[in-house]
Amino acid sequence: MHDVILVGGGPVGLFAAILLRQAGLDVLVLEQRTARSVHSRAIGIHPPALASLAQAGVANELIRRGVRIGEGVARSAGNDVTRLSFTDLECDYPFVLAVPQIRTEQVLETRFAAVAPGAFRRGVTVTAVHDIGASMLVTTSTGEVLQARLVIGADGGKSTVRSSAGIPSSLQRYPDTYLMGDFADSSADRSTAVLYLEPGGIVESFPLPDGVRRWVVRTSSLVVSPTPDVLAGLILARTGVRVDVDSISMLSAFDVHRRLAQRLVSGRTVLIGDAAHQVSPIGGQGMNLGWLDATELVPIITASLVDGRDVGRDLVAFNQRRRHAAVTAARQAHLNMALGRPLPRPVLSARNAVLRRCNAVPAVHDTIARTFTMQ
Numbered sequence: 001m002h003d004v005i006l007v008g009g010g011p012v013g014l015f016a017a018i019l020l021r022q023a024g025l026d027v028l029v030l031e032q033r034t035a036r037s038v039h040s041r042a043i044g045i046h047p048p049a050l051a052s053l054a055q056a057g058v059a060n061e062l063i064r065r066g067v068r069i070g071e072g073v074a075r076s077a078g079n080d081v082t083r084l085s086f087t088d089l090e091c092d093y094p095f096v097l098a099v100p101q102i103r104t105e106q107v108l109e110t111r112f113a114a115v116a117p118g119a120f121r122r123g124v125t126v127t128a129v130h131d132i133g134a135s136m137l138v139t140t141s142t143g144e145v146l147q148a149r150l151v152i153g154a155d156g157g158k159s160t161v162r163s164s165a166g167i168p169s170s171l172q173r174y175p176d177t178y179l180m181g182d183f184a185d186s187s188a189d190r191s192t193a194v195l196y197l198e199p200g201g202i203v204e205s206f207p208l209p210d211g212v213r214r215w216v217v218r219t220s221s222l223v224v225s226p227t228p229d230v231l232a233g234l235i236l237a238r239t240g241v242r243v244d245v246d247s248i249s250m251l252s253a254f255d256v257h258r259r260l261a262q263r264l265v266s267g268r269t270v271l272i273g274d275a276a277h278q279v280s281p282i283g284g285q286g287m288n289l290g291w292l293d294a295t296e297l298v299p300i301i302t303a304s305l306v307d308g309r310d311v312g313r314d315l316v317a318f319n320q321r322r323r324h325a326a327v328t329a330a331r332q333a334h335l336n337m338a339l340g341r342p343l344p345r346p347v348l349s350a351r352n353a354v355l356r357r358c359n360a361v362p363a364v365h366d367t368i369a370r371t372f373t374m375q
Contacts, residue, residue, distance in 0.1 A: 012273035012290030013154035044284030202340030277326035
């Protein structure tokens with residue numbers, strides 16, 4: 001009998017497991033993948049999430065491995081429209097940290113192995129989760145049956161835990177599609193994030209460690225068979241920037257949807273991360289939302305399983321707050337996507353002028369900076 005079985009060993013699941021183990025709980029993590037993905041998918045860690053990661057003892061190591069983004073700039077037709085600084089934010093980490101997800105997972109896995117040796121099992125596919133009242137039964141594809149006092153689902157948008165618990169979820173698809181890739185950084189932008197606001201649609205550019213830069217381009221439709229040349233051509237046509245096609249280290253095309261579980265708590269089952277809520281990756285909020293879910297959830301679980309407290313009301317409040325946070329993030333992501341859609345040059349120029357004037361007001365600038373860093 002484990003205290004907690006955590007299904008899903010990605011960055012959110014590993015982080016939650018570390019906090020649970022640090023609180024003195026017996027936790028087992030089951031991960032379907034036999035190895036980490038080599039693609040650097042999520043890359044942005046926002047200030048509130050860094051503060052949470054510090055509780056798990058991994059923030060400093062991630063900062064050492066990442067790039068601190070202290071400023072963002074919007075450009076159009078070769079000229080800077082406006083700048084957004086994060087360095088004056090009143091928080092412990094006044095920057096957005098750019099780290100490839102594979103490195104983030106490596107750091108978290110190493111930390112979990114230190115606090116709970118042997119408690120992370122790869123290549124285990126969970127087929128069903130059963131609430132038997134006093135405990136939970138977790139079955140795997142090999143027929144193994146495991147038991148725990150509580151199950152946490154951090155197993156992604158197609159969550160088996162969510163389905164087994166009978167928790168409905170709403171799904172909304174957006175028309176926006178994107179093509180992204182990582183190239184050697186030959187720009188002079190260094191640690192600055194750049195948004196190119198162009199008539200054909202937005203192009204985003206973010207620094208990564210080891211002299212790499214990520215490019216994300218809005219496309220008119222999903223590119224079924226993406227190639228480095230296609231992405232490089234779109235970047236050049238819209239921004240005038242040439243990237244080294246031969247230096248590409250990651251390439252991916254994706255569309256966008258939003259999913260929200262009707263509830264995050266059902267009996268002895270709790271959902272966090274993408275299992276509970278998926279938002280558009282434009283804005284980089286998804287992984288951060290999951291970490292903040294875990295930060296709020298673990299003290300409640302500890303109060304229940306360690307101290308024996310009745311935490312029913314706490315779980316109700318947790319459900320309400322985290323669903324509200326997910327809805328807020330989804331709205332912000334919707335706005336981010338709307339700002340990146342194609343516009344005729346005259347309309348785009350007029351909108352850019354409004355953005356420039358608004359951002360010149362200190363109070364507006366600070367509000368925008370806090371919004372984009374999830375504060």
